[in-house]
Amino acid sequence: MKNDSTDMGASYLMDAFGRSLLHELQENARLSIAELARRVGLSPTATAERMKQMEEVGIVRGYTVEMDREALGLEVLAFIRMTCDGPHYLRLKEFVQTLEEVRECHHLTGGDAFLLKVTTTSMEALEALIEALLPFGNPVTSVVLSTPVERRKYAVTGKLTTVAKKRPGRR
Numbered sequence: 001m002k003n004d005s006t007d008m009g010a011s012y013l014m015d016a017f018g019r020s021l022l023h024e025l026q027e028n029a030r031l032s033i034a035e036l037a038r039r040v041g042l043s044p045t046a047t048a049e050r051m052k053q054m055e056e057v058g059i060v061r062g063y064t065v066e067m068d069r070e071a072l073g074l075e076v077l078a079f080i081r082m083t084c085d086g087p088h089y090l091r092l093k094e095f096v097q098t099l100e101e102v103r104e105c106h107h108l109t110g111g112d113a114f115l116l117k118v119t120t121t122s123m124e125a126l127e128a129l130i131e132a133l134l135p136f137g138n139p140v141t142s143v144v145l146s147t148p149v150e151r152r153k154y155a156v157t158g159k160l161t162t163v164a165k166k167r168p169g170r171r
Contacts, residue, residue: 022156074119077144082114084137092136
């Protein structure tokens with residue numbers, strides 16, 4: 001849970017300048033401070049300070065490089081839904097953190113306990129991963145055929161377009 005000072009700092013930082021800065025960083029996180037400042041309309045000093053504050057309160061968590069998984073030999077992308085009972089829950093949670101194949105692990109509500117996003121070098125490697133998960137519960141696997149939307153940018157304007165607004169014939 002966030003404390004009040006973090007929430008106050010975060011809301012102050014999410015003004016028009018902050019949102020513009022986040023938009024520019026999502027487009028190109030390698031921009032220089034001087035170029036970011038020019039684009040958002042702040043001085044370089046104010047821009048650098050704003051970025052530092054956004055990092056300190058956790059709005060900006062890091063700057064990363066995107067890589068092509070297939071170029072790394074990770075040909076298979078799959079999602080594994082895991083159901084498990086109480087005694088296996090904590091052990092599974094610890095185990096998946098040790099697996100390089102697990103790219104993401106999400107704790108869920110409903111019938112499944114976890115949703116794992118995994119990458120492997122082959123279907124045989126995926127099968128071995130599934131077998132390694134069996135002692136912890138019941139895995140249900142879906143192999144990804146294609147990804148029409150990947151790593152969509154966050155809407156930093158503060159306004160999201162809802163599905164209802166996009167439906168034809170609705171007012």
